[in-house]
Every structure is written in C-alpha cells, then in structure tokens.
Amino acid sequence: MPGISREEVAHLARLARLELKDEELDHFAGQLDDIIGAVATVSDVANEDVPPTSHPLPLTNVMRPDTVRPSLTPQQALSGAPAQEQQRFKVPQILGED
Amino acid sequence: MTVTELVPYEEALATYDPVMGLEVHVELGTATKMFCGCSTTLGADANSQTCPTCLGLPGALPVVNATGVESAVRIGLALHCEIAEWCRFARKNYFYPDMPKNFQTSQYDEPIAFDGYLDVQLEDGEIFRVEIERAHMEEDTGKSTHIGGATGRIHGASHSLLDYNRAGIPLIEIVTKPIEGAGERAPEVAKAYVAELRELIKALGVSEARMEMGQMRCDVNLSLRPKGERSFGTRSETKNVNSLRSVERAARFEVQRHAAVLDAGGKIVQETRHFHEDDGSTTPGRVKEEAEDYRYFPEPDLVPVAPSREWVEELRAGLPELPRVRRNRLREEWGISQHEMQSVLNAGAVGLIVATTDAGAPADQARKWWMGELARRANESGTDLADLPIGPEDVARVCALVAEGSLNDKLARQVIEGVLDGEGAPDEVVEKRGLKVVSDEGALGAAVDEAIAGNAAVAEKIRGGKVQAAGALVGAVMKATRGQADAARVRELILEKLGVEG
Amino acid sequence: MADLTRLTAAQTAEMIASGEVTAVEVAEAHLARIEAVDEKVHAFLHIDREGALAKAREVDEKRARGERLGPLAGVPAAVKDLFTTEGVPTTVGSKILEGWIPPYDSTVVRKLKEADVVILGKTNMDEFAMGSSTENSAYGPTGNPWDLTRVPGGSGGGSSAAITAYEAPLALGTDTGGSIRQPAAVTGTVGVKPTYGGVSRYGMVAFSSSLDQAGPCARTVLDAALLHAVIGGHDELDSTSIDQPVPDVVAAARNGDVAGLRVGVVTEFRGEGYQAGVLQRVDETVELLRELGAEVVEVSCPSFTKALAAYYLIAPSECSSNLARFDAMRYGLRVGDDGTHSAEEVTALTREAGFGDEVKRRVMLGTYALSSGYYDAYYGSAQKVRTLITRDFERAFGEVDVLVSPTTPTTAFPIGERTDDPMAMYLADLCTIPSNLAGNAAMSVPCGLAPEDGLPVGLQIIAPAMADDCLYRVGAALEAAHQARWGHPLLEEAPSL
Ligand SMILES: [Mg+2]
Numbered sequence A: 001m002p003g004i005s006r007e008e009v010a011h012l013a014r015l016a017r018l019e020l021k022d023e024e025l026d027h028f029a030g031q032l033d034d035i036i037g038a039v040a041t042v043s044d045v046a047n048e049d050v051p052p053t054s055h056p057l058p059l060t061n062v063m064r065p066d067t068v069r070p071s072l073t074p075q076q077a078l079s080g081a082p083a084q085e086q087q088r089f090k091v092p093q094i095l096g097e098d
Numbered sequence B: 001m002t003v004t005e006l007v008p009y010e011e012a013l014a015t016y017d018p019v020m021g022l023e024v025h026v027e028l029g030t031a032t033k034m035f036c037g038c039s040t041t042l043g044a045d046a047n048s049q050t051c052p053t054c055l056g057l058p059g060a061l062p063v064v065n066a067t068g069v070e071s072a073v074r075i076g077l078a079l080h081c082e083i084a085e086w087c088r089f090a091r092k093n094y095f096y097p098d099m100p101k102n103f104q105t106s107q108y109d110e111p112i113a114f115d116g117y118l119d120v121q122l123e124d125g126e127i128f129r130v131e132i133e134r135a136h137m138e139e140d141t142g143k144s145t146h147i148g149g150a151t152g153r154i155h156g157a158s159h160s161l162l163d164y165n166r167a168g169i170p171l172i173e174i175v176t177k178p179i180e181g182a183g184e185r186a187p188e189v190a191k192a193y194v195a196e197l198r199e200l201i202k203a204l205g206v207s208e209a210r211m212e213m214g215q216m217r218c219d220v221n222l223s224l225r226p227k228g229e230r231s232f233g234t235r236s237e238t239k240n241v242n243s244l245r246s247v248e249r250a251a252r253f254e255v256q257r258h259a260a261v262l263d264a265g266g267k268i269v270q271e272t273r274h275f276h277e278d279d280g281s282t283t284p285g286r287v288k289e290e291a292e293d294y295r296y297f298p299e300p301d302l303v304p305v306a307p308s309r310e311w312v313e314e315l316r317a318g319l320p321e322l323p324r325v326r327r328n329r330l331r332e333e334w335g336i337s338q339h340e341m342q343s344v345l346n347a348g349a350v351g352l353i354v355a356t357t358d359a360g361a362p363a364d365q366a367r368k369w370w371m372g373e374l375a376r377r378a379n380e381s382g383t384d385l386a387d388l389p390i391g392p393e394d395v396a397r398v399c400a401l402v403a404e405g406s407l408n409d410k411l412a413r414q415v416i417e418g419v420l421d422g423e424g425a426p427d428e429v430v431e432k433r434g435l436k437v438v439s440d441e442g443a444l445g446a447a448v449d450e451a452i453a454g455n456a457a458v459a460e461k462i463r464g465g466k467v468q469a470a471g472a473l474v475g476a477v478m479k480a481t482r483g484q485a486d487a488a489r490v491r492e493l494i495l496e497k498l499g500v501e502g
Numbered sequence C: 001m002a003d004l005t006r007l008t009a010a011q012t013a014e015m016i017a018s019g020e021v022t023a024v025e026v027a028e029a030h031l032a033r034i035e036a037v038d039e040k041v042h043a044f045l046h047i048d049r050e051g052a053l054a055k056a057r058e059v060d061e062k063r064a065r066g067e068r069l070g071p072l073a074g075v076p077a078a079v080k081d082l083f084t085t086e087g088v089p090t091t092v093g094s095k096i097l098e099g100w101i102p103p104y105d106s107t108v109v110r111k112l113k114e115a116d117v118v119i120l121g122k123t124n125m126d127e128f129a130m131g132s133s134t135e136n137s138a139y140g141p142t143g144n145p146w147d148l149t150r151v152p153g154g155s156g157g158g159s160s161a162a163i164t165a166y167e168a169p170l171a172l173g174t175d176t177g178g179s180i181r182q183p184a185a186v187t188g189t190v191g192v193k194p195t196y197g198g199v200s201r202y203g204m205v206a207f208s209s210s211l212d213q214a215g216p217c218a219r220t221v222l223d224a225a226l227l228h229a230v231i232g233g234h235d236e237l238d239s240t241s242i243d244q245p246v247p248d249v250v251a252a253a254r255n256g257d258v259a260g261l262r263v264g265v266v267t268e269f270r271g272e273g274y275q276a277g278v279l280q281r282v283d284e285t286v287e288l289l290r291e292l293g294a295e296v297v298e299v300s301c302p303s304f305t306k307a308l309a310a311y312y313l314i315a316p317s318e319c320s321s322n323l324a325r326f327d328a329m330r331y332g333l334r335v336g337d338d339g340t341h342s343a344e345e346v347t348a349l350t351r352e353a354g355f356g357d358e359v360k361r362r363v364m365l366g367t368y369a370l371s372s373g374y375y376d377a378y379y380g381s382a383q384k385v386r387t388l389i390t391r392d393f394e395r396a397f398g399e400v401d402v403l404v405s406p407t408t409p410t411t412a413f414p415i416g417e418r419t420d421d422p423m424a425m426y427l428a429d430l431c432t433i434p435s436n437l438a439g440n441a442a443m444s445v446p447c448g449l450a451p452e453d454g455l456p457v458g459l460q461i462i463a464p465a466m467a468d469d470c471l472y473r474v475g476a477a478l479e480a481a482h483q484a485r486w487g488h489p490l491l492e493e494a495p496s497l
C-alpha cells in the first residue's frame, strides 16, 4: 500500500472542500499516513471471492406510493438560510457552467 | 480561445467517420419527487415545494417513489432493455449549490435497465437502429438565478438565488451505446433518435417530454475518427441541447469543428461544451484544474430495488404500441405517403387525427381539417395544434354535419371558425350563425330559376352541351343563398331544369 | 420527600401515575440538579427549561382529567444533540451548525413527545459523533462523573454522563461504532445499540448511514427497555427501518434469566491492550453467568481482528458524503461571504472553520477510500470484511444464544491523553464495532469497578438481529445478581458531585 503525501492530502482537501492551512497539511499528512497504513490490512481479503456487504439488512423494494405529502412552508425552508432574497436562498457567485 | 475555421460539412465527412453518444434526461411526470412526497407541480412559489429530504437538511432520509421505479421499468422495456433483477442506487459525489446534499442520488454500475435498442426512421424511410447502453433513475437539481451579471448568466453575476422546488424531481437518464456507421447522416440520426424517444416517452404516458420546458434534455457526445480507423477519437460533450433542431445543429457543428482541429494537426480536448441557439455554435465550458472524481458508492440510505419477474412481465404486457409501429400502421390505414406522414408528425397531429377518427370522422376528412385550416390557425397564433380551443370531438361533429349534407365545405369552415372564437360547440355555432345548408327544394328551385333567367346566354350554352359552364350558374345561386346551399345539389337542379345529363 | 433525581424511570413513572408526585415536581428537581452540577459535568449543550415544564404540566393535566398515561409519561429524558428537535437548537457538537434550529422533529423525538416524555435538553457529544471521548465537541469536553478529569466515553459522553450524574434518568444516544455502549461502560450505566433498522434514523444527523443506530441510555436494564420500547418500531420515513414489531424488551427486562442459555465468550477480545482489571471483572461476570445456570463456551470470530480497519474505511467513506451537505448555502455557518469569494470558496472556508480536526481527518480519509484507483483496495475490501464478520456472527449464533466480551479494553482514560493520537483513540471501539458492521443488537451492562483505578467496567452482550429481547433477559439477570452481591447499584459508589 502506498503512503500518503502532502500533495495527496491537498488534493483530498480540495475534493472535500476544506481550505486547509499549510501547517494542517503537514499535520494531517502524517496522521492520515498512519491511519491508512493501519486500515490497509483489509486489502488482505481483496482477492478473496467474497461478496461485498453494503447494507446490514437484507431488505429490498422499500417504496412509497406516489402521493403528495405536505411540504415545509417557504418560511420554514428558509429559516436556517445564512442569506435570502426573493424567497430564495442567496448564495455567493457560482463559478461554473454557463 | 482560438477560433477555429470550420471545415465544410461534406469535406469533413469525406475524411472522417463520426461516432456519437447521446445522453437524454427525462423528467418523469409523477405527482411527487423521487425520494420525498413534495409535489412536482410546475409554476409554484419559490421553495414552496420542499421538505427536509429535498432540501438536504441534516437528518432527513429518502424513500423511493414506487411510480418512479415503475416508469423506469416501462421505459426500459419499451427500449427493449433487460431489466435488472437486483440493483442499487448510488451516490454521485460532487459539490454544486443547486444540489442540496452535494451528491446526486443516481445509479452507477447497476442501472435498472440495460442493453436495449430503439429503431428510428429517417426522413427517407430508412430504419436506423440505435443501441441503448442503459436507462437509470436519478434526481433533478434545484434552479439558480444569477443576479448582477448580463442577461442572468453566471459570468459577472454578483450572487445567485436558489429555488429547490425542482430538486429531487425524478429523472430517467437514457444513454446510447456509441452510434457508429451513420456517416453523414449522424446529425439526422441524432435528431430522429431524440424525436423518437420523445414520442415513446409520451406514448408511455410517463412524461410530457416537453423539451422547451426542460422536461427532456439532451447531451451530445461526438468524436471523429479517420475513415477506416476502428478505435474512437477523443470526444466532446455538448451539454443541454434542448430542441430537436439544436440536436441536429450541435452534432453538425461539432463534426465541422473536430475536423478543423484534426486537419490542423491539433488534438481534441475532452471537455464539456455549451451550445448556443443563436448561431448554432458550441463553446468550451469552464476548464477544471482536476479531473472529476465522483466517488460513487452504494447509497446506504436506500435498500436495493429488485423488480420481480412477474411484475416486469405484467408491465411488459401493458406497454402501448410503439410509436414507430403505430405510425406505420396509421400511415397504411390512412393511405398516405411517408412524406405526408412526416408532415402530420411534425405538426403534432397524429393523436388529434386518431382521436377525431375515433369520434367517427373519416380519416381523410380528419386529416384535411387538422393539417389544413387548423394547422394554419395554429401557425398564425403560434400555438400547438393541441392547444387550439377546438377538440377532436368538435372536428368529428363538423365532419358528420358535412356528411349528412347539413353543411357544405364553406359553411363547415365558418363553423370551425365559430368554435375557435369561443362561440360554443359546432351545433351551437350552426344555430347561432344560422349556417344550415338551404335544403328547402322550393326555395332552392326558385333561386335556380332566377339564375337561369338572369343568365340566359350561359343557360343556352349549357343546353347546347357545354356542361362545364354550369359553374357560373352554381356560383350565382350560391351567392343568392349567401353560400348556404349544397353546391352539388344546386348543380344537379340546374342541369335537370336545362334538360341535360350531368 | 426523597430525592426525585435518584429514582429510576420506572419508579418515577409509577409515582406520577399514582399521583404521589407531579411531573412538574420531577422536572423541576432535574432542572435544579442540572443547574447544580452541570457546570462541572458539562453534559448538556442546551437546556429546554420552558419546553420541559410545559410538557410536564401537560402530563399533570392529563392525569387530572383521568386520562391514561403511557409507561414513561412525565419521565424526564436528555437527548443527544444529534437528533433534530423542532424549534430547539441542534448542533451535533459542531460549530458548523451553531445556532441551527431545525424545522422538524426526528422520528424518535416525535415518539418521545407522543409518549409524554419530558425532554430536558440536548447533550454533548463528539462532533458529528466522531470520537470515543466527547473531547471532539466544539463546545468543550464532558467530564466523567466518576472522575471529572477523565472522559465519559464517546461519542455520546453527554448522554451517559447526564444519567450518571442524576441529571436525567434516561437519555437517547446513537451508536455507530460503540457510541452508546462504550460511554455506558466507562460510566457504569446501561447502554443498548438496538438491531440496525429497529429504531428509525429519520432526523438523526447522519454520520455513517449503514452503521448508525439510535438507542437508550439508562441507569437500569428495565429503564433502558422502557425507553427502547417507546422509540423502536417501523418508520415509513426510513427506508432501512424493519417492518416488524419490536421484540418485547420490557417483558424480557422484567424476567431476567439465563438458566440454560448458551453464552459464547469471544476469544479475540482479550490480550494485549486490555486492562487487567477490565478482564478480571469481565471474567468474574462470565463466571457469574455460569453460576446462574448459563452454559458458557469460548467462541472464535477470526474476522473480528479486521473489524476496526473495515470500520475506519466504511464510516469515513459514508461520512465524507453525508457531511458534504454542510456547504454554507442553505443553513448553518457561513464564512468568507464578503463579496470577494465564490460559492465554492465560501464552502471551503466555512468547512475549514466549522469542522474540527477529527471530522476533517475522517472526511479526507473517506474521500481517499472512495477515490478512483483506491476504491477496490479500501472501500471494496472493507465491504468484503463486513461480509466475513457477518459470517463469523452467523457461525457463532449457530452455537450460542449470545456472545459476551469486554465493552471496551480500558476504563475511562484521562481527558487529553489520546487527543493527539487518533489510532489510540480508535482502539476504544475495538469490541463494539463488529455489531455495527453486522447490524445485530448489543448492550453494555456494568460489571463492577476495576481494582487498579476504581473505575467502572462494562460487559458487552451481543444477540442476533431482532433478538434484542435476549439482551435484556441476560442484562437483567446480571444486574440482579450483581446488585445482590454488591448490596446496592454500582452508581452508588460514585463520588457525589
Ligand atoms: Mg445523470
């Protein structure tokens, strides 16, 4: 198993939207490297012919009928909004697709 | 950005072979969202159709809409897909403010439907088979409005406003396998495929599939490879191409653009591109520093979906006739050409004509009205045929009145006009406007006598065997009766009175 | 009048029902106790005095009208600050949700209200339930009432400390890797992780969806059962909720009996890293089970040695996705919105400022484990281990009715001892994690004080899924036998605050 570099931590932080400070990068790189080293023992079973378990229960087909339930009021929906305008959530400019 | 001189289309096709992939998102017409009970009704007040689940509030959980799954299976079956015996939802992780949880609940490597095809008919009648890779279930995002920039665009905006009413509305994403071998007809195939898919979705009744409303959205992936080459070139992904015409134009533009880049010895960048309705061009999206890594994993808040084979067969048995099959059957029943059928289709008149014949009208009459007078009116007012204030029942009634001789063509036209103007049902319009054909033989006979007397020279010609001249006398009678006579009967009477055989 | 805060929930409910005391008197006694000791313990993040008294008055009025009262009517309870409470702040121990007032109740809280339980307030916890000591709370640590310089366990240290300090007879917890059982063990109380799907997760702020389960914290096995019965059962708002009646845990708790029961001692959970006094008390308790008529055998579950590693891949993976919603757009903290930063930057600045180190570590670890190129080796393998652990349990439950082990390898450790060593901290959940991975039911009951430090030791009992009643039968039998031996409940040996 490869260890984890400072650059990789920076990449993970970007993916996870964490604006880490420089000293944090070093700090976390060391810790994550330790943890990953320890948990990497699971890969002993990587080649074993065992099905994965994603859900602890063998349930399937849990569905609800297509009937409308009451929604929140817009006031309730917006009650926690850091900023709002025109009954909408107001957010800083979005960089991205036009 | 360097502007590339486009290569003429024919020239591009002489060197390269286009390969396409089409991804279509269809918003289902369910009453509630995919994972919560919020209403999906359009046009509601901002953020009035949201709940903890579709707002992604801490602690909220999803529950699958049974009708959403049923619609997905029916779409899959209509596309001749296999239906998974067991499949899961997966989380597609990426941050975007219009997505409340910052992951989209979707499906990844276990789609509910896979390995199908859709046969599409091109303008000249040729059938082209488009292979379907998969159809899967997912959810829509909220809607953002950009404030402060020019024309509501994202660039230059100071901030954005978010309405999550649309967040969580069920989507079915339908992905084709690479479409090869279409050659120069690739753009036409793309358009025909999306058109056919739209017809299919509507026939299934799972969505109104109105592209202009965003209920159906298409991404066009395209690459070129030198003729004779087997491996695919690098593709571009043109997002949100939202009309049939645009699908064709986008594919055509990308063929020309790719050819230009390749001819110049350049490399195609794998990127998303935006289509511009105004000039039919595409431009690159924002360049991301890092490749997307969606970190898909099975959605732990939902349990697997395992459609029983019995249920799948039940749904299969309940599928409607496929649009292409139905179209060909109707075309034969109506005895019209491929080309005429295409016009009917383009006008959106197939269903209306069928409904009119179901209401008792002969097919040719039904078609005549919908494709003639009514198409003209719809065109004038810029509405869809289906949105005109007249229905198949009304048109069928007018046809019946003509058939029984109560109306002639001219009067029928006036009745239609009356219905369109909101004067009521055909019989009411006839009543109010006094539009009955003059069938009182006495009154009609008098009018004929008058016309003969007033046009002695014409009458003489007719007596002498020039039967065609009767038209002038018919015209005079029709004028005298203000059009409310059966022209055929008038002609009969004239010839009878002048002692000639018709 | 006797000190109302020393009563069990069962006794309190009886006295309110019989009119011996009013619900308002009970609520006031507990609010006064909180006022007196919580400055030292710091079990609570928020106290809802008004809401509690209003509910208590409602109960008293119901009784006055002659209405039938439920089995916990008027009994106070504390709620871990991870359950949404309409109109009452919910922070999950994080700065990122400071001041957030949910517009909806979690299903479990709704059930408490319907059962006329008096909710006193919200308890402290490790941020987003990530931790084993409650030191990861953004609002400061909770002290262990046995020794305020030591941790009360975690993540639900606030809930366990509250009942230990007699601030409430009952508390709600959540258990993703041991967050109910491990605090119960180190505070000498009872904690139950019900079968996965046995209690609704709707309105529980998610840490790791496939592992999280809500459960009761109490001072007695019967009290835990009474709370379990109120919160358990199917919920159509939680797709992973089991559509079957909850086993009759209350009857089981009233009929403690282990005669003829087959008990398996997990051989993997002893040895290096286990405190001698912990093993001693656990061994004595196993011996007690034998004396009570149980048939005790050793059972090996070899895959359990990989449970911790699998857990620290699965839980971070799920949490990296579950916590993505904290993006400063719709609720919670927003940092850097000064007109110069984009939405994306504001999200990153807010998460940097709003999340503590442990949350950041796990979010990054999970992001890593799910990344393309690493998924199969990490997340994929961890899911295979999960299957192997489930198989070990199946094999074991083919031979025995319940499994037992220490709940946690050591007694309560000093505050600050493990904060700079994540791996050392993670070891606290070594014995509790397998049940979360497999989804079965488990309980921690007190089994005495470790001789070397005089701190509580817990015994973990594990039963198959949907056999939660089995836990209570065994737990109640042990509780009775222990108290007969000690002459009083273990908690009476705790120093007064
Ligand atoms: Mg999609």
Ligand SMILES: [Zn+2]
Pocket: B033, B036, B037, B038, B049, B050, B051, B052, B053, B054, B055, B168
């Ligand atoms: Zn909703």
